[in-house]
Amino acid sequence: MEVRLPRLSRVAVCGGTHGNELSGVYLVRELLRTAPGAEAGGDASVQAVLSNPRATQLCRRYLDTDLNRCFTRAALNGPVSDAAPYEMTRARELDAQLGPKGSERAVDLVCDLHNSTSNMGLCVIAYSDCDWICLHIFRYLQRQMPNIPVRYIHFDLSDEESFSLDSVGKHGFALEIGPQPHGVVRSNIYTAMKEGLQHTLDWVRLFNSGTVFDGGPADVFTMAGHVDYPRDGDTRNITAAIHPHLQDRDFCLLLPEDPVFQTLSGQTLRYKGGEPLYPFFINECAYYEKGVALYLARKRSVTLPTLRVHKEGLPANFVSEKEEE
Amino acid sequence: MEVRLPRLSRVAVCGGTHGNELSGVYLVRELLRTAPGAEAGGDASVQAVLSNPRATQLCRRYLDTDLNRCFTRAALNGPVSDAAPYEMTRARELDAQLGPKGSERAVDLVCDLHNSTSNMGLCVIAYSDCDWICLHIFRYLQRQMPNIPVRYIHFDLSDEESFSLDSVGKHGFALEIGPQPHGVVRSNIYTAMKEGLQHTLDWVRLFNSGTVFDGGPADVFTMAGHVDYPRDGDTRNITAAIHPHLQDRDFCLLLPEDPVFQTLSGQTLRYKGGEPLYPFFINECAYYEKGVALYLARKRSVTLPTLRVHKEGLPANFVSEKEEE
DSSP: OEEEEOOOOEEEEEEOSSTTOHHHHHHHHHHHHHOOHHHHTTTSEEEEEESOHHHHHHTSSOSSSOGGGOOSHHHHHSOOOTTSOHHHHHHHHHHHHHOOTTSTTSOSEEEEEEEOSSOOEEEEEESOSOOHHHHHHHHHHHHHOTTSOEEEEEOOOOTTTOOSGGGGSSEEEEEEEESOOTTOOOHHHHHHHHHHHHHHHHHHHHHHTTOOBOOEEEEEEEEEEEEOOOBOTTTOOBOEEEOTTTTTOTTSOBOTTOEEEEETTSOEEEOOOSSOBEEESTTOGGGTTTTOSEEEEEEEEEEEOEEEEOGGGSOTTOOOHHHHO | OEEEEOOOOEEEEEEOSSTTOHHHHHHHHHHHHHOOHHHHTTTSEEEEEESOHHHHHHTSSOSSSOGGGOOSHHHHHSOOOTTSOHHHHHHHHHHHHHOOTTSTTSOSEEEEEEEOSSOOEEEEEESOSOOHHHHHHHHHHHHHOTTSOEEEEEOOOOTTTOOSGGGGSSEEEEEEEESOOTTOOOHHHHHHHHHHHHHHHHHHHHHHTTOOBOOEEEEEEEEEEEEOOOBOTTTOOBOEEEOTTTTTOTTSOBOTTOEEEEETTSOEEEOOOSSOBEEESTTOGGGTTTTOSEEEEEEEEEEEOEEEEOGGGSOTTOOOHHHHO
């Protein structure tokens, strides 16, 4: 099967959507300083955006509410008051700048840079398991970056429900890299993010200039549920931490009766689910308040079609061998 | 040489002095829940204290100012206004409860629990290189905990200048363990802290009951300076991160011309000091705002005297072989 898709003319690279995820903050600052503009993505324009400047200034995830949960249709289109949280107002600004979400005017691709305290390696996180742009970029990253595990996470939500900044573009994904403590830059993580972004922009350039990307299989981790920490009934404080046998073992299959938590007094609590699943975002700092100790995913193989740009997307004088067949 | 010191009747175990250093927060909560009281330290009373409850509630280092810099003589004894930062007020409360600093009424030992994002292992951090209580506890921890590196850090400051909560006790130290991201509990770090504290209380019990602790050499790292990140002259944003060759290599000797930083554009910056020194607190999250990318220390060997409790500190019916010699 071959699919042809329109060229990607406008790409947005966003960082600091969470103000304490510093690889993305510093990478976007570096992009703004060096103004990559046209050449970075070939003939595509590349726009760097510091998404939450106020939270970045304070080195906090957010001021009033998590910006990266403010991009549902309902949140973007509902009534807005003067007392609205800063991030709600900022989400509308970003939607006006990069969207509007779901419209023809929206940028073609949003790549939103994130860090995690979990041992995530590099993840492409998207809402679709058939967005061939996102999936082909993922496969390209996997091949170009053999020294870091690269995975594709699929949150199966409709365009209506999708809540994150990357959902504003025609295509979009979060580029999530860890482990890195929030409020810290680690060179190895920063460099991996920089390379991941560069390969993404390389892919866009190759795609726009007519390169044919062969189809084939790719593994997709589809979110299937989550597990919260055991908590005290009154205080809601956690009463157990991730078990040392599970810590840092993101994307390693969790089997029934495997250790999941160790209580603060030292007792082991085991996985009581009946189905072996793949844990990820294990012990992510920001998810303590969201009631998530880890997510669980099913792994499936998706078959990517061969992909190339629409002929009308090519330069007028473009001739490729495959095109002439 | 033999030294005899008064028994340690009152011990304070503090956590949450920084509200996002969660091993200490959860360990103190566990102590408060299980009320170790008398038996934990033998006949010494053990008091658990959540030092900064408001910051802990918000999972932040502090609300207004760093509590663990509020215990200088000047800060504790200066005038206080209604507009004083919360932590200044809280510091006086803690000084009244556990001190007053420098007085006979002060508790005998403060053990203040801290976490670091740096690869610190377990450190005893104190203001003296001849506080034999702190140094003997350090040596005891080193022997009892062979699976984690245990080190002694000496900040050479007078009682006047010493700024941290542990300086309120007659003896005191910070028990610093890392790496752990702030806002996260890692089971291995929590367990190491719990064991470190248990061994500390065991040592107090042994000391109080007349055990003779042999003298001998111990390595001490005395703070000799610090290095800030390279920063932009206008924005003060950092322009380089810790070099990947230095990251996580706390307490490994740094030689002239060794890599220290990698700029955000990828350039290596080298150590220009003339003297080989031992770096520690490398890339600690909380020190970005303090202008500290790493501390540097000199390592020296200190000879500990043989230590035992004053005879009048012993139970009336106590007889030991060594006492009878």
